[in-house]
Amino acid sequence: MGRAPCCDKANVKRGPWSLEEDAKLKEYIDKYGTGGNWIALPQKAGLKRCGKSCRLRWLNYLRPNIKHGEFSDDEDKIICSLFASIGSRWSIIAAQLPGRTDNDIKNYWNTNLKKKLKGIIPQSQRNTQPSTFSSIFQTSSSSSPLSFKGCINSCYNTNGSLKGTESISFSSSLLSCNSSASTNSLLHQTQESLLGHMENYQVKDNLLMFGNEASCSSSDGSCNNQIRLGKVADYECGRGTEIEEMGMQNYIYNGAEETQKLILSNGGSLSGWTEKQNGLWGDNPLDYGLEEIKQLISTTSCNNFLFDENKTGERALYY
DNA sequence: AATTGTCGCAACCGCGGTTCT
DNA sequence: TAGAACCGCGGTTGCGACAAT
Structure with a gap:
């Protein structure tokens, strides 16, 4: 007994x-x-x-030495950095902030920090936003071990049509290496996520479409308002591992948390995709810049969109 | 002044890993 | 060695305080 x-x-x-x-x-x-x-x-x-x-x-x-009340800017930064790096492991984050408890930090995060860091524009402006913005989404499924986040960066003309080359990227800390099953599952969920959360997009026959089908007008038959959702069938763990899939070239980063990137593209070259030496790609979470952290933070909020008028081109999001 | 809505935080709940009998 | 309790953690809830109407 x-x-x-x-x-x-x-x-x-x-x-x-x-x-x-x-x-x-x-x-x-x-x-x-x-x-x-x-x-x-x-x-x-x-x-x-x-x-x-x-x-x-x-x-x-x-217990003695418990700190209550206002969090300092430094504490904010540390919380954000660590959250971006390790997620909601509040006890670990609390260990870096003497006098703060995990519960305190968790509450502070949920009630203050998230809002503080998010520059969410009103719903009414979403579909009429004429300039560049980024849309962030996240999904998770209780029936699957996968939980992933991603972003779509899009440039829109004032009439709502897409302009320029776009990219879409996903990251998953739980994606296992060389697992086509996981990859398929990820893609499936990705499509569901897009369908569920991205009101400006639709997914049809593995094509992520911006705007409507009628806007496909390229002479060669290709459409610059479509992104093909393909799978990265095989890839290797390891930072800086170079992969090629569907004509694109990117890097997979394998950090302490076994974070890996699955990057999908519209089939064209993705200039600008390079392994960053600092910021989001850095090994030390405390190296993150505040602006970058803001981006990371935004990815952790389900069903929310973050619009950033100052950013253009591709960008990867991960945590 | 009364009512309703929102926010922030303390406390609870449930789960997974560990320890004990 | 099995099974039950313990421990610690993250997610969620409930309620009081405050703001808005």
């Missing part, structure tokens, strides 16, 4: 902690420490609380 149950759930108090409870818990831990056993602690301390609740209260509120 295993251990005895940690607490009688019917007889433990829940909800906000009173000053008296705080004092009891603090006094007990100051005197005896946690003893490495949170479950036994409340009884010893004379508290009618679950051990789990005591632990949370202590770690997030009562």
